[in-house]
Amino acid sequence: MTFLELKGIRKSFDGVHALKGVDFTVEEGEVHGLVGENGSGKSTLMKIIAGVYTPDEGQIRLDGRLVTDNSPFFSSVSGISVIYQDLSLFPNLTVVENIYMGKVVSDPGKFVNPNKYIQTAIDALNGLGVAINPYDLVEMLPIAKQQLIAIARALTNKTRLLILDEPTTALTRKEILQLFGILGRLKEKGISFIFISHKLDEVLEICDRVTVLRDGGLVGAEAAKNLAVGDLEAMMLGKSLTFERKTSSSAKPDEALRLERLTKKNNFADVSLTVKMGEIVGLSGLLGSGRTELALALFGIAPADSGKIFVNGRESRIESVDDAMARGIAYVPEDRLLQGLVMDHAIGDNIVLATQDDYLKKSRLIDRKAMQSMSERWIRDLGIKTDSSRKSARVLSGGNQQKVVVAKWLAMNPAILILDSPTVGIDVGAKSALYETIRESAGKGMAILMISDEMPELLSNCDRIYVMRNGRMIREFDAQKITEADLRGALEMSGSTSFRGVGV
Amino acid sequence: MRRYFFNRHEWFLVGVLAALSIAITWVNPSFLSFENITDLLKSFTVLGIFSLGMFMVIVSGGFDISFTAIAQAAQYTVVALLVFRWQSAGYIWVAIVLAVLFGLILGCLNGVVIHFFKIPPIMVTIATQNLYYGIMYVVTRGDLIHDLPAYYRNFSYARIIEFHKPDGTPYGLTWVTFLWIVLGIVVALFLKYTRLGRSVFAVGGNRISAERIGFNIFLTTLFVYGAMGAIAGFAAIVDVSIAGSVIPNSIVGKELQIIAAVILGGAAITGGKGSIQGTFLGVLLFAVLSNSLTLLKIPSYYYKVFTGLVILIAVAGNALQLKRQEGKKVRVQVDQIPSGQA
């Protein structure tokens, strides 16, 4: 039976069409995937279902009945709950308090009897079959458990449709499997899910049907069992993205970076690797493998405890970002919004931020004019789409923002460039432009260490690929001699207890 | 981790208080006498009452500098009206009701501006402090009001438990102190057992989540600033009954000390965390500190030196502990034995 039906939904903001007549249905007890590139209209559609936005045109039906006046309140009493990517929990409160907080709002009466709710909350946790101490503070728990708490909270609210926005981004593989197990059990009870994700293999793994959006329009809705990742990509992009296997290498014989048994307690242990000048080396691993922690140690943010680092053949101590930069190490961080850019300041200022020393005049004052012309040069060279270097970085698209971060580090002309998940959440055009830039830099002799878990990206760009798991380096591959399956196998080898891994 | 009556920080405060008390009693045994303790509590009652309102504001993630000006204005206006205009309405409860209403209105005004104009509360309340205090001073021209009717003094002298010294002078637990403690319990129960009270913690912990889950943020904001104003009005009347006269600049300037007491009591300046027990202990610590200086015959000038030191040590200690925890955090569960090749 159809629980939710949307017909011909249109919505525009400031004259920009976010949704251009989209149909969408969710059956009872169905897990429905919703995929599309950034800006394809996924989140607008989600917010229309949740009653946050009102559509300009189109119909919404719940259980076949027409909904005329949707609102967050109405959708919530109709049994629709949303778990946003940030989970919307209260870090300062205990697990039970978080779970029953929804009831506190929805139940009539001005008084609250916590004791009455505690049992409901504990029951909700037990219903998920997870062991969480109900009196722990939420901020002390790992993300995976917080996610389950958010689900438990939604379930206390007689939820019939649960919308999950990118639920697996911060989870390790083991945690994802646990989550999928729980979703499966809830599905049998007749609860429906909308699963929004950019991880296409996971979408196909858990979903019954998948709806694909592109540029605010509906591309199609098909049963997951008839689809492959490639099909979905083609639908999302409107063309199939082909990754050419890498054939030539610009690697030179000299080593730019060598690590010997680098160790940091509770982060990684005995990591050894080498990167030659002009070589592009991949570093792969799932979340919680220690790949980002290793990069942070190399860049001096969270220095290693023991082991040796050789830069251009000389043993180097890296205790701070200053140390790292002085040795020519640059780092494009994982979290572009928080770590990569000063969003509200000018694009130009962001580009020159790491190289302020280059613009000192004899008077020790900085030359703003030189700064501006240099940043304009980078904007041209990398094709950053903006009409002025003075605009704030926030107005740029994700891909262009990432180009700004890369420009900031290329301006330093580093010997070693570390890129952490450089293409997550950016569109195809920007992706291939970035690859081009990376290869060009390697061609000039720069050593590149690219952290990624996207197989095609690694295979088409890298000369060699290292794989980390549970804080240790487990494999090293020659990229030209392996298949995607080999790499995937190494990544997902069922390991020992995987705990938690979130960037800084 | 179930919530016990005292958490770790509060046990620490209890320890510091105990250590201080033992040290002082060693030097001057009269410290632990019932008389000294009740006197001490009485003299910190006003600060204690203020701290209850400030506690709610800080837990909600807000800030208020203007409450002393509100108290000052409420005190002056109400007492002047009752002494010079409406002599027939001369009861302490009339003064309290009027002052509470007066404070409530000014406090709500803060809440409205903070909520609707999305200006940081510290800015809004600095402005309103200037405004409220300035207007009051202009109206009163800074004149003191002496010769208050007896009911003011009687209010602060009334004791709920009374003893007499051999020479006949009474001492004991005063009603005002008792009311402070009762008000504290009421606030604690309110925060725990009502929807509005829970919303204060929710908004302070994560404002966006609180909004998404359906709390009315405006109501919460209005409530905490309104309650702060109302409590300030009540404290103002307690203050005048203890002081025995209205001095137009007796309260303004104490706001930062009250905020310090609440912070010392373990409330997080970022909101969402803290307890009434802790706030009581924070006020008590200031009380014992000031009393010990008196009993140890240290000049009162040094009171602020010690207060400042206590604040600095408390926040630095807390920060160091957080830093240590952060360093120990497990980011990756590292395999003990290397698997595969390295």
Added chain:
Amino acid sequence: MFNKLKEFFGGATLSLFVTMVLVFLFMYLLNGGKYVDLYNIRSMASQLPIIGFLAVGMMFAMLTGGINLAIVSNANLNGLVICVALSWLTGSESLVRNDMKSASVFQVVLAIAAGIVISVLIGVFHGVMVAWLRIPALLVTLGTMTFIIGVNEAVTRGYTISGFPAHLTRIGTDNLKGVLASWGVDFPWAIPIPMILFILSCIVAWLLLNRTRFGFSLYMMGANETAAKFSGVNIMKITVIQYVVSALFASLTSLVMIGQLNSIKANYYESYVLVAVLACFLGGVDPNGGFGRLASVIIATFILQFISSGFNLMRMDPYMVTAMWGGIVLILIFGRAILSYTRRKLRRRTPESGAA
């Protein structure tokens, strides 16, 4: 040149500038000719620097979302250190019964240096507590403020200390014409020395903020500390410099204060801490950090000074001034809100819903 001016003033500053002109005209209307006579202008010019120094010093702290509640107590301590140093150098029997008047120019310079050293130490302490221990500046400076006031009270024991040598008080009272005349140079304008100090310090502050790596890093770090750290900005260093500069403005305040009041006490101008915050807010410094122009803050201090001088001339209660300062900030808050509301209404029809 025009571009330089435009850069200096900027868009938002213009409306503040208009506000300043309006306030000036309003006060002129209320007071008539005596508002613009030489005497009043000169008295404004010697009073303004005190609010000005404190506001600019506060601005440096606020540019990273911090605050310096200790700025006024720091100024008083700085003055007291000068006192203590001078008394010691001149072999006085006590602070109150001192012999500071006999101090030589060299001794005065030494004493001023001692004051600066103390201010720098306070600034370093603030910076370290904020950057290394990551304690909110509000709490750190609340603690140091209380502590410093305590020290001031303990040192002065509640007394007001006076008897400063003339070459020290001249900094707060003399004017350029007088100083130059004593050097045998003839100069037509009697610009008060405090005003000259203020102008010079503002030029230095402007250069620091807009033409040095420190200033560039400060603005970027104020808007996003993590991103700045990930771009090689040394957070610790910048924060320490930031609070040292803030403390140096307290140091300047104390020099002018000593001259104008011809005395020093534990807590002169205590209420000016909040006035300085108000001036910054009025001047559009973002309380969350990252944004704020020096020119706007200076204009804001002019507005506050115009109001207070105007009311003083009308023999208005000084507390009326306090009320007006609060009032004008609230009016500005309302004004800005209404302006941005209408602008939004005009620009687009369907803004994203508030619940998002």
